Amino acid sequence: MTRWAMVVDLRRCVGCQTCTAACKLSNGTTVDVQWRKVLDMETGEFPDVRRSFVPVGCMHCEDPPCVEVCPTTATRKRDDGIVTMDYDVCIGCAHCVLACPYQARYKVTKPKYGYGEASQHEVENFDPAKIGVAQKCTFCVDRIDDGRKKGLIPGVDPEATPACVNSCISDALSFGDLDDPDSKVSKLVESSKTFRMHEELGTGPGVYYIWGAGS
Amino acid sequence: MNGPNPNQQTNWDWRAASNFIFGGAGSGLVVCLVFAALGVSYPWLYLLVSLALVGTGLALVWTELGRPFRFANVLRHPKTSWMSREAYAAIFLMAFGLLSLLSGHPLAYFAAGISGFAFLYCQTRMLNACMGIPAWRVQTSVLLFVSTGLAEGASLLLIIGYLIRSVDQGATIGPIAYVLVLAFVALRWVAWVSYRNSLLASAPTLVIDGLNRFNGMVQVLGHIVPLILIIAAITVPGISALQPVMFVLAALIALSTGWFIKFFVVLLIGSNQGYAIPVTPERGPAGIVFCDKPGWTQK
Numbered sequence: 039m040t041r042w043a044m045v046v047d048l049r050r051c052v053g054c055q056t057c058t059a060a061c062k063l064s065n066g067t068t069v070d071v072q073w074r075k076v077l078d079m080e081t082g083e084f085p086d087v088r089r090s091f092v093p094v095g096c097m098h099c100e101d102p103p104c105v106e107v108c109p110t111t112a113t114r115k116r117d118d119g120i121v122t123m124d125y126d127v128c129i130g131c132a133h134c135v136l137a138c139p140y141q142a143r144y145k146v147t148k149p150k151y152g153y154g155e156a157s158q159h160e161v162e163n164f165d166p167a168k169i170g171v172a173q174k175c176t177f178c179v180d181r182i183d184d185g186r187k188k189g190l191i192p193g194v195d196p197e198a199t200p201a202c203v204n205s206c207i208s209d210a211l212s213f214g215d216l217d218d219p220d221s222k223v224s225k226l227v228e229s230s231k232t233f234r235m236h237e238e239l240g241t242g243p244g245v246y247y248i249w250g251a252g253s
Numbered sequence: 254m255n256g257p258n259p260n261q262q263t264n265w266d267w268r269a270a271s272n273f274i275f276g277g278a279g280s281g282l283v284v285c286l287v288f289a290a291l292g293v294s295y296p297w298l299y300l301l302v303s304l305a306l307v308g309t310g311l312a313l314v315w316t317e318l319g320r321p322f323r324f325a326n327v328l329r330h331p332k333t334s335w336m337s338r339e340a341y342a343a344i345f346l347m348a349f350g351l352l353s354l355l356s357g358h359p360l361a362y363f364a365a366g367i368s369g370f371a372f373l374y375c376q377t378r379m380l381n382a383c384m385g386i387p388a389w390r391v392q393t394s395v396l397l398f399v400s401t402g403l404a405e406g407a408s409l410l411l412i413i414g415y416l417i418r419s420v421d422q423g424a425t426i427g428p429i430a431y432v433l434v435l436a437f438v439a440l441r442w443v444a445w446v447s448y449r450n451s452l453l454a455s456a457p458t459l460v461i462d463g464l465n466r467f468n469g470m471v472q473v474l475g476h477i478v479p480l481i482l483i484i485a486a487i488t489v490p491g492i493s494a495l496q497p498v499m500f501v502l503a504a505l506i507a508l509s510t511g512w513f514i515k516f517f518v519v520l521l522i523g524s525n526q527g528y529a530i531p532v533t534p535e536r537g538p539a540g541i542v543f544c545d546k547p548g549w550t551q552k
Contacts, residue, residue, distance in 0.1 A: 048534035077257050081533050081542050088533040088542050103384040109336035110326040129326050130319020132264035133336055136383040139526040145264060145319055170319030233531050239384060250535040 066163030100242025279306025281406025
């Protein structure tokens with residue numbers, strides 16, 4: 039079996055938002071929509087304060103609440119763990135948006151542009167199928183599937199790897215098959231102290247956050 | 254911890270809330286009509302009001318769909334989706350409702366009542382399935398929304414009954430209508446206290462603030478006052494002339510409280526989960542900090 043997963047090394051992330059920009063460019067998301075974003079979180083009180091940069095997005099959960107509530111089957115989970123969207127089936131009820139505890143889903147009801155009128159880039163990237171429906175990160179599923187057909191390895195070969203992971207300047211983001219003990223993500227999870235966000239909710243997120251060295 | 258705290262959801266607006274408000278009251282009414290064993294004059298009139306309320310709620314929520322003309326797709330996932338199940342229950346309710354109106358047969362009314370309860374329950378579980386909204390996902394929200402739907406239905410039964418009697422003096426009002434109001438308002442009171450307590454234990458501060466702000470009004474005005482009115486109307490001697498006024502007033506208060514509760518839960522304390530990290534990353538000599546959830550009262 040294959041279980042695609044992402045590992046985020048919080049010690050490495052510098053909050054540059056390059057992953058956010060790469061995702062927007064790659065997926066043509068509109069203003070106010072960030073399938074991948076980086077939170078800037080402050081902890082503690084002066085003078086004992088910590089600052090953490092936390093990339094978030096769809097967690098591609100093992101037990102995704104969005105799939106359960108979807109009345110149309112537009113949201114599905116593949117055998118390899120990727121949670122997908124079928125824009126042609128979705129009715130835009132937003133139930134999945136409210137079921138997701140990671141605020142990873144968006145519903146855009148009308149086209150919106152950064153500077154009033156659409157720029158050339160926005161015109162080229164505009165996808166009418168995404169209007170009025172739920173949308174979210176797909177782990178760049180098309181890149182993964184196309185890459186695999188060419189014999190490439192997602193997480194190793196950039197052509198088969200999610201855009202955000204490719205773009206990360208500090209190697210904070212890693213992607214790969216968690217069921218493969220030799221993959222980078224498996225080794226990172228094995229060798230590091232990790233947590234998954236809102237783990238108490240039982241969704242089984244497919245994104246692991248490294249916060250320290252050693253298991 | 255500062256950072257991206259929980260905030261009020263905006264994806265379901267007043268139109269979605271209206272589906273809970275009108276749909277809950279309408280389905281509660283058809284259930285209470287069956288509870289009252291159809292012991293009312295003009296039962297078709299009650300049923301018509303019930304179907305109109307449910308239909309209004311569904312029509313309003315339909316306008317909120319991003320792709321309204323694909324609405325039939327809502328029926329595709331009854332295996333796990335409470336929204337799909339609600340849609341099926343609505344179809345059965347409308348079908349049996351229509352059959353009842355055409356045939357007047359008690360069995361058709363009974364089937365409509367069962368469908369009405371199914372609709373109410375599915376609607377409630379639909380809200381409860383929203384794991385991203387702490388004030389909705391608690392199990393106590395199920396009893397709250399079911400009990401208020403029934404309380405609103407019983408209130409409507411009483412109100413419509415007296416409205417009919419004001420036109421036709423000989424009309425019979427559901428013989429146990431006021432008992433139903435009494436029972437379901439009491440049940441909703443228990444459900445409200447239980448719901449509030451379950452959230453006070455752990456919820457975003459936005460939710461706690463909202464609950465504390467309106468708790469007194471909901472409990473005293475929304476439950477204690479109508480209960481006192483009904484009990485007084487039944488037990489205090491020499492006020493039989495005032496009885497209808499007291500019953501209707503109690504029902505109006507119970508109905509409006511139910512609608513307020515739904516508006517409140519969906520649109521005022523429908524805060525999302527927010528983000529949280531249990532521990533800060535190890536970086537340099539500074540060490541780590543274990544964190545609480547930002548914007549929450551408890552872990």
